[in-house]
Amino acid sequence: MQTVTEKSAAQLHDYLARLDAPQTYSDESCRQFADIIHRIRVLKAQRNAVVLAHNYQRPEIFEVADFVGDSLELARQATTVDADVIVFCGVHFMAETAKVLNPVKKVLIPDLRAGCSLAESVTADALVERRDALRKTYPDLQIVAYVNTTADVKAVVDVCCTSSNAVKVVNALPTQNILFVPDEHLGAYVQSQTSKNVISWNGNCYVHHQITAENIARVKEALPHAKILVHPECRADVVALADAVLSTSGMVTYAKKSDAEEFVVVTECGLSDRLLLEVPEKKFYKACKLCQYMKMITLEGTLVALEQMKFQVDLDEDVRVGAERSLRRMLELS
Ligand code: 13P
Ligand code: SF4
Numbered sequence: 358m359q360t361v362t363e364k365s366a367a368q369l370h371d372y373l374a375r376l377d378a379p380q381t382y383s384d385e386s387c388r389q390f391a392d393i394i395h396r397i398r399v400l401k402a403q404r405n406a407v408v409l410a411h412n413y414q415r416p417e418i419f420e421v422a423d424f425v426g427d428s429l430e431l432a433r434q435a436t437t438v439d440a441d442v443i444v445f446c447g448v449h450f451m452a453e454t455a456k457v458l459n460p461v462k463k464v465l466i467p468d469l470r471a472g473c474s475l476a477e478s479v480t481a482d483a484l485v486e487r488r489d490a491l492r493k494t495y496p497d498l499q500i501v502a503y504v505n506t507t508a509d510v511k512a513v514v515d516v517c518c519t520s521s522n523a524v525k526v527v528n529a530l531p532t533q534n535i536l537f538v539p540d541e542h543l544g545a546y547v548q549s550q551t552s553k554n555v556i557s558w559n560g561n562c563y564v565h566h567q568i569t570a571e572n573i574a575r576v577k578e579a580l581p582h583a584k585i586l587v588h589p590e591c592r593a594d595v596v597a598l599a600d601a602v603l604s605t606s607g608m609v610t611y612a613k614k615s616d617a618e619e620f621v622v623v624t625e626c627g628l629s630d631r632l633l634l635e636v637p638e639k640k641f642y643k644a645c646k647l648c649q650y651m652k653m654i655t656l657e658g659t660l661v662a663l664e665q666m667k668f669q670v671d672l673d674e675d676v677r678v679g680a681e682r683s684l685r686r687m688l689e690l691s
Contacts (some may be wrong), residue, residue: 361420363398364678366391373416375633390417393656395528397421400446400663406442408659409434411451412605413627413651416634418446421659425631427606428454428504429519431691432684444662445653445670450476453508456670457680464670465657471650475505475590478560479539488513488536491556495534496554501527502538502612502683505562510538512679515686520589521604522691524550529690542566546589562590564625564648570594576642577622582616583642588624595623612636627651 364372366388382610400419401408409431410422419425426452435443435455442463445452450473452466484500502514503523505587511517518526520543527535527547534554537544542565544557560646565588573595577585586608587599596602601611605628612620612632619640623627629643662668672680 361580363394364391364420369394369417369420372634375637376416376630381426390420390656391432393660394420397656397660397663400660401444404442404663404666405440406444406663407440408444408446409438409440409445409455410445411627411651412609412631413625414446414632414654415627415646415652415656417656418654418659419631419634421656422446427519427521427604429521429604430606431455432458432504432519433688436688438462440662442666444445444528444659445473446659448473448476448648448650449670450505452670453680454504454671454684455673457508457677457684460672460674460677463666464664465662466670467662468653469668471653473505473650474505475503475539475560476510479506479558479614480509481507481509483646484510484538484558485513487558491534491670493553497532498534498536499532500536500538501530501531501544503540505682506539508676508680511597511683514538514683516690517683517687518691519604519687521607522687525545525587526690527551527553527555527685533549540590541587542592542596545593546602549593549596563589564646566592566624567646568592568595568644570598572644573598573621573623579618580621580642582617583619583640584611584620585621586611586623591623592691597611599623610630612639612641625651 370387377391395522407423410425435458448471456464500514539560541557548555584600621642623644625648626643632641
């Protein structure tokens with residue numbers, strides 16, 4: 358999704374009315390958003406800055422973003438940025454990825470608390486210890502790290518992957534035995550799609566982990582004609598109920614191309630908001646799950662980030678070089 362032209366307060370209000378959230382997007386709040394959006398756009402030009410935003414961001418953030426996408430698209434986009442400053446509206450590991458790929462640019466994240474339960478579930482030291490222990494049984498073992506990891510972890514693994522290329526990356530490796538970190542559910546999904554031996558770490562995304570098969574089975578019964586789109590960070594019994602298992606942007610493409618009119622979007626709710634705004638002719642049912650970390654990024658915070666040039670992402674050069682190696686290998690393999 359590319360940047361949109363600036364809307365007046367009234368246009369913004371009409372547009373965001375599609376989300377049916379009148380308290381969040383009242384006349385008054387849309388006036389304030391329109392003012393901040395204008396100030397951010399002016400500052401972006403002055404600072405020669407671009408804003409990259411993940412699909413789970415608040416809809417008003419999309420209004421200042423130069424690019425909105427999933428983790429793979431954002432990593433690819435980060436390799437082509439022609440600007441002095443990247444403001445990353447997403448979580449910390451995503452901003453780190455942008456810095457890894459753009460060492461001489463300033464990369465800002467508007468709120469340092471924007472972490473991720475998956476990235477927190479594995480450290481480089483614990484991973485190296487587990488790898489060394491497993492290699493006694495599986496000498497060919499390689500480590501595949503989901504991008505939802507810190508740069509420290511990326512620096513010690515063989516290759517990275519995202520939700521949209523995990524199976525492809527695992528299948529492209531020359532070895533039979535894989536240690537997959539840190540998402541146990543994505544690891545289980547990859548195992549179901551490959552003949553390789555996938556040993557999973559035991560982390561999970563706290564947002565997707567809350568969604569149960571009972572929840573989805575009930576919705577499926579009530580909406581038999583709707584397509585069920587499931588993110589692979591969900592539990593295996595939820596994935597088993599899916600019509601399609603997709604990354605966030607994969608869901609957008611699927612919904613646009615599909616002949617179906619109605620979809621149950623089983624992932625964080627920000628993606629449903631993007632779909633409701635971008636594909637108004639179709640109907641989307643939300644999973645009603647919010648990622649507290651993604652939602653820590655606000656328009657106000659983005660404005661302050663650009664005004665004060667904070668918070669800058671900095672990496673130790675050895676770590677950056679190591680993380681770049683596994684990210685670039687992912688981009689080559691996928
Ligand atoms: P994708 O947008 O790459 O599918 O990832 C989802 C996610 O949870 C990112 O934190
Ligand atoms: Fe991490 Fe889950 Fe939030 Fe994505 S949705 S940033 S995986 S906690």
